[in-house]
Amino acid sequence: MSDASVATALRSAASLVVIEAPAGCGKTHQGAAYARDIASSKANRLLIITHTHAACGVFAERTAGLGRHVEIRTIDSVIAQIGAAYHAGLGLPADIATWTRRTKDGHKVLAARLAQLLARYPIVASALAVRYPTIICDEHQDSSADQHAIVMALLHQGAKVRIFGDPMQHIYKDDASVGASPPCDWDTLVGQADAHADLDTPHRWSNGCGDLGNWTLSARATLKAGGRIDLTRDLPASVSVAFVENVAQHPQGYQLSDAKSVYGAEKKSNSLLILARHNHVVRACRGMFGRRLPMWEGHTRRALEVLVDAVRDANAQPGKIAAAVVAFIGAIGKGFSPSAFGNRFEQEARELCTKSSRGKTATIQELAKYIVDQPDHRGVAAMLRRLAELRASDTGFSDIAFDHHSEYWDAIRLGGFDDLEAGLAEITNRRTYSRPHPPAKAISTIHKAKGLECGGVILLGGDVKSFPEKPDARCLLYVALSRAKDRLHIVASRTTPSPLFIV
Numbered sequence: 337m338s339d340a341s342v343a344t345a346l347r348s349a350a351s352l353v354v355i356e357a358p359a360g361c362g363k364t365h366q367g368a369a370y371a372r373d374i375a376s377s378k379a380n381r382l383l384i385i386t387h388t389h390a391a392c393g394v395f396a397e398r399t400a401g402l403g404r405h406v407e408i409r410t411i412d413s414v415i416a417q418i419g420a421a422y423h424a425g426l427g428l429p430a431d432i433a434t435w436t437r438r439t440k441d442g443h444k445v446l447a448a449r450l451a452q453l454l455a456r457y458p459i460v461a462s463a464l465a466v467r468y469p470t471i472i473c474d475e476h477q478d479s480s481a482d483q484h485a486i487v488m489a490l491l492h493q494g495a496k497v498r499i500f501g502d503p504m505q506h507i508y509k510d511d512a513s514v515g516a517s518p519p520c521d522w523d524t525l526v527g528q529a530d531a532h533a534d535l536d537t538p539h540r541w542s543n544g545c546g547d548l549g550n551w552t553l554s555a556r557a558t559l560k561a562g563g564r565i566d567l568t569r570d571l572p573a574s575v576s577v578a579f580v581e582n583v584a585q586h587p588q589g590y591q592l593s594d595a596k597s598v599y600g601a602e603k604k605s606n607s608l609l610i611l612a613r614h615n616h617v618v619r620a621c622r623g624m625f626g627r628r629l630p631m632w633e634g635h636t637r638r639a640l641e642v643l644v645d646a647v648r649d650a651n652a653q654p655g656k657i658a659a660a661v662v663a664f665i666g667a668i669g670k671g672f673s674p675s676a677f678g679n680r681f682e683q684e685a686r687e688l689c690t691k692s693s694r695g696k697t698a699t700i701q702e703l704a705k706y707i708v709d710q711p712d713h714r715g716v717a718a719m720l721r722r723l724a725e726l727r728a729s730d731t732g733f734s735d736i737a738f739d740h741h742s743e744y745w746d747a748i749r750l751g752g753f754d755d756l757e758a759g760l761a762e763i764t765n766r767r768t769y770s771r772p773h774p775p776a777k778a779i780s781t782i783h784k785a786k787g788l789e790c791g792g793v794i795l796l797g798g799d800v801k802s803f804p805e806k807p808d809a810r811c812l813l814y815v816a817l818s819r820a821k822d823r824l825h826i827v828a829s830r831t832t833p834s835p836l837f838i839v
Contacts, residue, residue, distance in 0.1 A: 360540025717751020
């Protein structure tokens with residue numbers, strides 16, 4: 337379908353318009369252009385809902401200058417905002433952000449409660465529809481049953497809803513609804529739409545690499561139909577394949593039998609994402625490049641949240657706080673292991689640094705004393721700051737490395753706040769609105785790369801372990817392949833081949 341037909345459908349009087357939007361086919365352009373038309377009337381207010389902070393950033397760039405007439409939020413933040421306004425009716429505390437973080441599956445539980453509230457009290461949904469008369473839903477295929485029910489509640493109360501989605505980018509698990517909402521099924525949604533259209537022009541590749549764009553759309557069609565992508569013939573010049581095996585002995589290890597093709601592909605690109613499905617492959621890849629290339633950390637800071645909870649629950653006990661610090665550094669880096677530093681560090685904290693020591697042990701005691709003197713998040717921040725200094729100045733600490741550099745420094749920034757929870761909320765808020773971008777070259781999981789694009793992509797782990805014959809693997813593979821604008825290099829296996837490839 338032509339771009340003009342999609343634009344017409346979006347601007348029609350239809351209440352519900354559904355657009356199937358493969359990666360790189362102009363979804364953001366269409367959505368942003370529609371947003372500008374809606375916002376041109378100062379009486380109108382538009383809500384753009386995404387599922388990732390990366391997508392929020394892209395829409396923010398494309399709608400710059402529209403000010404308060406356009407609000408761009410993740411679906412979780414929209415639900416949290418509404419939940420805070422109606423917290424009493426939901427039976428929840430006013431501090432929704434802290435509650436969702438501390439509660440198991442907090443965002444899912446909140447979405448279920450809100451969906452039930454809107455079903456019981458349509459007047460609440462009606463008020464929200466008045467506030468947001470037009471809603472754009474991005475990547476809606478990733479909506480949970482309850483998230484989808486919330487959007488539909490606003491539709492039923494008069495809001496115009498424009499849904500963009502791609503069933504071939506559905507990479508998050510279909511968890512059972514916490515509430516009673518029916519699941520969000522793409523084909524059913526298309527059938528319910530007042531208007532439906534498909535985007536099919538590969539705009540992402542229009543400036544010089546049209547062959548890669550056409551190949552990517554063809555690969556999508558093959559994967560969607562249940563077929564296998566042929567890596568042995570008819571590849572465009574922009575797609576290269578290396579058949580290399582993972583020879584690591586450990587099940588969670590990743591070591592290529594020959595990494596020359598990967599190093600060569602890295603040198604060819606000034607804009608690059610190195611992608612893998614699994615975290616352990618990403619971390620191994622960082623080591624493979626001598627930690628020269630950073631990891632793209634995305635928005636979430638799970639290790640930091642675990643640290644915050646542990647420090648709060650430790651009740652000012654230095655030994656427990658020290659143990660939490662060791663676990664945190666292990667989660668975001670390497671080198672500060674129990675055998676090398678951690679055990680002694682924890683012991684010093686438990687014993688309140690009372691024993692005399694010398695050499696390396698004395699330096700470890702110095703680190704522990706920050707926590708003994710101030711057994712809270714401020715002591716942790718001071719200790720982490722000093723550890724960063726020692727890593728740069730003391731050869732005994734030079735093997736320590738921080739893979740999640742931003743997360744490490746966020747933990748240090750917490751020390752600037754008197755209240756731990758308020759500090760975490762403020763740091764998270766700053767990150768949300770600063771909308772950080774990946775560096776020019778980065779290593780990432782496929783999940784965190786969703787919504788991003790770059791000049792080149794190297795896909796690692798093209799084997800059965802990463803891409804088995806499962807629907808989510810087909811979607812993950814397509815998401816990975818479609819990030820590249822100019823050049824794609826696939827590292828595949830012939831010993832343990834993925835059933836999604838012909839090798």
